[in-house]
Amino acid sequence: MSRGTGGTAGRTGAAAYLGGFLPAPEDYAGLRLSWRGDILAGITVGIIALPLALAFGVSSGVGAAAGLVTAVIAGAIAAVMGGSHVQVSGPTGAMVVVLAPIVAAHGAASVALLSLMAGVIVLVLGLLRLGRAVAYIPWPVVEGFTLGIGAIIFLQQVPLATGTSAETGMNTAAAAWLAVTSATWPTVGTTLAIVAGVALLLVLAPRVHPGIPASLIAVVLATVAAELLGLDVPRIGELPSSLPAPSLPAFSPALLGDLAGPAVAIAVLASIESLLSARVASGLPGPTGRTTGPYQPDRELTGQGLASIAAGLFGGMPATGAIARTAVNVRSGGRSRVASLVHAALLLAVVYAGAQLVSRIPLAALAGILMVTATRMVSRHTVSSILRSSRADAALFVITAVITVAFDLIEAIQIGLLVAAFFALRSVAQLSGVRREPIPGEPHAGDERIALFRLEGSMFFGAAERILQEIQAVRDVEVVILRLSHLRMLDATGAKALAEVIEALERRRITVLIKGIRPEHVRLADSVGVLEALRHYKHRFDELGPAVEHARDHVRREALARDAGTARGDGGDVAPAETD
The missing domain is CATH 3.30.750.24 (STAS domain)
Structure with missing residues (x-):
């Protein structure tokens, strides 16, 4: 009798533990009051996310279709299962930087398996309740990391902006220089004009009205101009008109071994970026001035892990929480998970109804969007504040940024943490x-x-x-x-x-x-x-x-x-x- 009682108690404890990671009615407690704002915010975010999803898919080497599929599948799964009510998930610039060399080494077909493997790791990290670990990453490391990512994303767009193609696996800076030196007229003049027009619109439109979907308008105008003028510039190309059926990616023991290291690196990056985005979003004020409130870091990890697993099953790429899209969601009035679901539904509609139109978008237009996005990733005020704070923090910021650009994202975080630990220990030693x-x-x-x-x-x-x-x-x-x-x-x-x-x-x-x-x-x-x-x-x-x-x-x-x-x-x- 006592054994049976103990077993019941054990099952109750396990169920209670797992229950903290599952959706609950409380997730939609304020929906009766917020649903109008959620729908409008979801539409706004979806409009902004469309060109970004396409651009990140192309820039990573996986293809625009994979970026779009990831935004739809991972965006919906993370919205329901994640730990933040306002987080918007999908492909991001940081993930593109990590994926590009992996695609060069193992091919685009390996990314779906990589997404599944990394998703499992992130899921386990959440179940182990390691969500609070992001609090131990110093601010200068985060900002240096972000600055380095922005620089890499900008350099990655140079081949697209010049109408050339970069050699896969080449160092980003070297590929950008080769693209500039090998560009030919009149193609480069045409693509640069598209990039300049898109960038100009993205800079000027918010000054007219912050609610204008500048990225979508820029892409539409660039595509219309390219069609009417018959411009001979590289385009996105054919896209699927429906979502693929979910299936387990092909794998072998040798491939699993080769991808084990990259999967860990992507899992760490996805965890850090998602948790940082959720933490920032929890303090962002909406249109009424109210913040969105706390988030659940461990559930956020399990949700992001499930999102990447689902994206991999549908042939997509690893996903993370996207701070730029999440910020737009909050500032547009999004208060519940419905906003993120609407964003995913809008992108799904594009897959089924607008694939033919999207395939005609010039790649230079996407390059212009990402170049502007990269320059906005770290503000001048943030850089100035860190550089004026202390020598140790300034050195930490610069070292992390340089290593991110020159070597590897995960190495940048690891070395940044080691340098931060050194400075922290030195300070403690001096006070002792x-x-x-x-x-x-x-x-x-x-x-x-x-x-x-x-x-x-x-x-x-x-x-x-x-x-x-x-x-x-x-x-x-x-x-x-x-x-x-x-x-x-x-x-x-x-x-x-x-x-x-x-x-x-x-x-x-x-x-x-x-x-x-x-x-x-x-x-x-x-x-x-x-x-x-x-x-x-x-x-x-x-x-x-x-x-x-x-x-x-x-x-x-x-x-x-x-x-x-x-x-x-x-x-x-x-x-x-x-x-x-």
């Missing part, structure tokens, strides 16, 4: 130290033979050596009191260094007393030999007063021993008492 203090109270004879040291901050591997050297440099004393009550952190390296300090002083016949070791440090100090290094177990004190009295008594007894030795004629060379 040891200070010699005067003996409190009225002075006594022999106090000059007592050294009172106060250890502050953190005794860890970054500061232990310097603290050790400062204490060991003491001269002409008989007793050293180490005040440890202000020591906030103690690691194994710091504890070992403390034990070495005590042993070194005791070898010099200097008695060491420790005062105020914190309760949470006792076990560590005991296990690495700090307490064992003391001459006597009574040399550990909880209060400073008794420690000072013991030190003074020790000095007095040492003085008496020296006087007695002098009277005997042995020079007073007396070894310290083992029981002291």
Whole structure:
């Protein structure tokens, strides 16, 4: 009977745990009041997302159809299953940067399998409740990463903007330079004119009215102009007129092994970008000035993981939360998940009803949109703020941006975090130290033979050596009191260094007393030999007063021993008492 009850309780616990990742009626609690704004916001976001989805698909090398399918499938799944009410998901510029070299190495057909693998990893990260980990990424790393992505996206568009084709797998900057040097007239003049016209419209339209769908209008005008004038420029090409049937991508053990590393990299990138987007969106004010409220980071990861899995089954690419589209959704009045669903439904309608029209869009028009998008990814105010903040933050920002452009996105985050950790540890080490203090109270004879040291901050591997050297440099004393009550952190390296300090002083016949070791440090100090290094177990004190009295008594007894030795004629060379 008891076993059955326990099993029921276990199932109830598991169901409650999984229930936190599933849709709930609360997801649509305010829909009765917000549905009109949600529909309008969804239409607005869908209009903006259409050219971006096409452009990201083309730029990644997978094709415009894959970008559109991803925006539809992943956008709908993430809207229902994600942890944010206003997040809009789909293909993004950061993902394009990672996918392009993978497509060059393994072909476009591998991306669907890659999306499925990365989606499973993101799903597991969410189930393990690792959604809060994004809070540990420093702001300069995020902004440097974003700046690097913007630079790469801009450079990736140069071949499209010049009417040339880039060699797959080539470094982005090198491909851009080759495109410029190999461009031919009059094609390059025509494509650059399209890019300039699109960019000009994207810059000027918001000044007329912020609600104008500038990207869609720019694409329509560029396409109409290209058709009427009969311009010989590269186009998107044929698109499917319906969604493909879901199927498991072809795979082999060798291919799975080759894609394992990229899948982890994409999963990490998708998790970071989605969580950052959701976090930013939670604080964005809508048209009424109200923010959208909190989000569920762990559920956001599981939702994004399921979205990428579904996109892979339909032949799409990995998806993430898109901050630009999410921001438009919030500012356009979107308050519930219905807005993101409407956005996906609008794009689905394009697949079934407008594929033929979309296929005629000039690639240069999409390049113009992405070039403007790239330049807006990091504001000048943000860059100026970071560069003026501190040398460490400025260096962190620049290093992350440069590594992102020159090497790899994931390497940029890894190195950025390592550099941030180095600067953080250096700051903690600088705030940690040891200070010699005067003996409190009225002075006594022999106090000059007592050294009172106060250890502050953190005794860890970054500061232990310097603290050790400062204490060991003491001269002409008989007793050293180490005040440890202000020591906030103690690691194994710091504890070992403390034990070495005590042993070194005791070898010099200097008695060491420790005062105020914190309760949470006792076990560590005991296990690495700090307490064992003391001459006597009574040399550990909880209060400073008794420690000072013991030190003074020790000095007095040492003085008496020296006087007695002098009277005997042995020079007073007396070894310290083992029981002291």
